[in-house]
Amino acid sequence: MGRWQPNARGRLAEAALELYxxxxxxxxxxxxxxxxxxxxxxxxFRHYADKREVLFSGAVDLEGLFxxxxxxxxxxxxxxxxxxxxxxxxxxxxxxxxxxxRRRQAxxxxxxxxxxxxxxxxxxxxxxxxxxxxxxxxxxxxxSLAAEAGVAVFKVGFxxxxxxxxxxxxxxxxxxSLAELxxxxxxx
Amino acid sequence: MGRWQPNARGRLAEAALELYxxxxxxxxxxxxxxxxxxxxxxxxFRHYADKREVLFSGAVDLEGLFxxxxxxxxxxxxxxxxxxxxxxxxxxxxxxxxxxxRRRQAxxxxxxxxxxxxxxxxxxxxxxxxxxxxxxxxxxxxxSLAAEAGVAVFKVGFxxxxxxxxxxxxxxxxxxSLAELxxxxxxx
Numbered sequence: 363m364g365r366w367q368p369n370a371r372g373r374l375a376e377a378a379l380e381l382y383x384x385x386x387x388x389x390x391x392x393x394x395x396x397x398x399x400x401x402x403x404x405x406x407f408r409h410y411a412d413k414r415e416v417l418f419s420g421a422v423d424l425e426g427l428f429x430x431x432x433x434x435x436x437x438x439x440x441x442x443x444x445x446x447x448x449x450x451x452x453x454x455x456x457x458x459x460x461x462x463x464r465r466r467q468a469x470x471x472x473x474x475x476x477x478x479x480x481x482x483x484x485x486x487x488x489x490x491x492x493x494x495x496x497x498x499x500x501x502x503x504x505x506s507l508a509a510e511a512g513v514a515v516f517k518v519g520f521x522x523x524x525x526x527x528x529x530x531x532x533x534x535x536x537x538x539s540l541a542e543l544x545x546x547x548x549x550x
Numbered sequence: 551m552g553r554w555q556p557n558a559r560g561r562l563a564e565a566a567l568e569l570y571x572x573x574x575x576x577x578x579x580x581x582x583x584x585x586x587x588x589x590x591x592x593x594x595f596r597h598y599a600d601k602r603e604v605l606f607s608g609a610v611d612l613e614g615l616f617x618x619x620x621x622x623x624x625x626x627x628x629x630x631x632x633x634x635x636x637x638x639x640x641x642x643x644x645x646x647x648x649x650x651x652r653r654r655q656a657x658x659x660x661x662x663x664x665x666x667x668x669x670x671x672x673x674x675x676x677x678x679x680x681x682x683x684x685x686x687x688x689x690x691x692x693x694s695l696a697a698e699a700g701v702a703v704f705k706v707g708f709x710x711x712x713x714x715x716x717x718x719x720x721x722x723x724x725x726x727s728l729a730e731l732x733x734x735x736x737x738x
Contacts, residue, residue: 442734477673478666485669506706507731514698518691543695546630547735 371409373399378416379462382469387413387476417466417476420455421483425490427451432494441500445491445512446540452516453533456523464524488513511547515539559597561587566604567650570657575601575664605654605664608643609671613678615639620682629688633679633700634728640704641721644711652712676701699735703727 377398381390392413396406410416428448435444456463470476492509500508519539523532565586569578580601584594598604616636623632644651658664680697688696707727711720 440734474670478670481669481673482662482666485665503706503710503727503730504734506709507702507727508734510702510706511699511731511735514695514702518694518698521694522691539691539695542691543699544735546628546692546696547699547732 370399370401370405374401374406374409375416375462378413379465379469383465387469387473414476414479417470418479418483420459421487423455424452425483425487427455428487429490429494432491433497435498437498441495441498441504441508442511442540442544444495444498444500445508446515446536448491448512449516449536449540450533453531453536456532460524463520464526467521467524484513484517487516511543515543558587558589558593562589562594562597563604563650566601567653567657571653575657575661602664602667605658606667606671608647609675611643612640613671613675615643616675617678617682620679621685623686625686629683629686629692629696630699630728630732632683632686632688633696634703634724636679636700637704637724637728638721641719641724644720648712651708652714655709655712672701672705675704699731703731 374395378390378395381394381398385394390413392406393403395413395416396403399406410419428451431448431451432444435447439447470480488506488509491512492505495505495508496502515536519532519536522528522539523530523535528535562583566578566583569582569586573582578601580594581591583601583604584591587594598607616639619636619639620632623635627635658668676694676697679700680693683693683696684690703724707720707724710716710727711718711723716723
C-alpha cells in the first residue's frame with residue numbers, strides 16, 4: 363500500500379485489457395485486474411474510478427490535446443486546416459498504443475453500452491473542436507461542420523489505423539483520409 | 551380494447567411528449583400517457599415497446615428512407631451527391647413534425663441515456679448510408695467519409711431547423727449546410 367509503484371497506471375490498463383480479452387468485460391472484477399497487475403485494489407482506485415474508466419481515460423487527454431492544437435493553429439488557417447492541426451499531436455499521443463487500441467476496440471464493439479459511451483466521447487470531441495473554432499471567430503454552421511468533418515476523418519482514419527494488416531502511422535492515414543474527404547466533398 | 555382507434559399512434563406520441571415536457575421523462579408512466587391520449591395501456595403497447603420507443607420509432611423509418619434514396623440515386627452521381635439524394639425525402643418526412651421534433655429534442659438533451667441512444671441511431675444511419683454507397687461500388691474510405699459527412703450535414707441542419715427562430719424548410723437548410731460543408735472542405 364502507499365508505496366510508489368512504477369507505471370502502476372499503465373500496468374493496470376494492460377492487465378485490464380488482458381482480462382477483458384480472456385474472460386470478457388462483464389466477468390472481470392477490479393480485484394482481478396489489480397491482482398494481475400501485481401497491485402492492490404486501493405492502487406487501482408487511485409488511478410481509475412471503475413473498470414470502465416480504464417477504457418475511456420484517454421478520451422479526456424485526446425479532447426484537450428486536439429482542441430488546444432485547433433486553438434493554436436496559425437491565425438490564417440481555414441477552419442478545416444485548423445482542425446487538421448490536431449491530427450499531428452493526436453497521432454503522437456497514440457503512436458505507441460496501436461496494440462492497446464486494437465484490443466480496446468474489440469471490447470468496445472462487443473458491448474452496446476461501451477459503444478454508446480464511445481459515441482458520447484466523440485460527440486464531446488466534436489463539440490470541443492467546434493468551440494475552439496468559434497473562439498477563432500469561425501461562424502456557424504461552418505464551425506460545427508468543420509468539427510464534424512474533422513472527427514469523421516479521425517474516426518474513419520482511426521479504424522483504418524487499427525486494422526490488422528495496417529502498418530502505416532496514424533498521421534499518414536489521417537492525412538490520406540482528410541484528402542479523401544476533400545475529394546469526396548469537391549466532386550459535386 | 552380491440553376497437554379501431556383513429557391515429558392512436560400519433561395521439562400516444564403527442565400525449566407522451568406533453569407529459570415529458572410537463573412532468574419530466576423519468577416521472578411519466580405508460581399508464582399516464584395512455585390516459586392522456588384517451589386510450590388504454592394495451593393500445594399503447596400495440597404501438598410502442600416502452601416509453602423510450604415513442605422518441606425513437608421514427609429513426610428506423612428515417613434510416614430506411616435515407617438509405618433507399620442513396621441506393622436509387624442516378625448511377626452517375628458522385629458519392630456525396632448520392633448521399634444528398636436522401637435529403638429531399640427526409641425533409642418531406644419531417645415537414646409537419648417541426649414542433650414535435652423541437653419538444654423531442656428538449657427531452658433528449660436533458661437525459662444522457664437518451665442522448666446516447668440518439669448518437670447510436672445516427673451512427674447506425676451513417677453505417678446504412680455507407681453500406682448503400684458500397685453497393686454502388688464506392689470504395690473505402692470514400693464510402694464511410696461521404697456517409698459521415700452527409701450525417702454531419704443532416705445533424706447540423708436538423709439542429710438549425712428546430713431552432714426557435716427558424717422558419718425555412720428543412721430541405722433548404724440541408725442544401726445550405728451541404729454547400730457550407732463543401733466550402734469548408736474546399737478551402738485547404
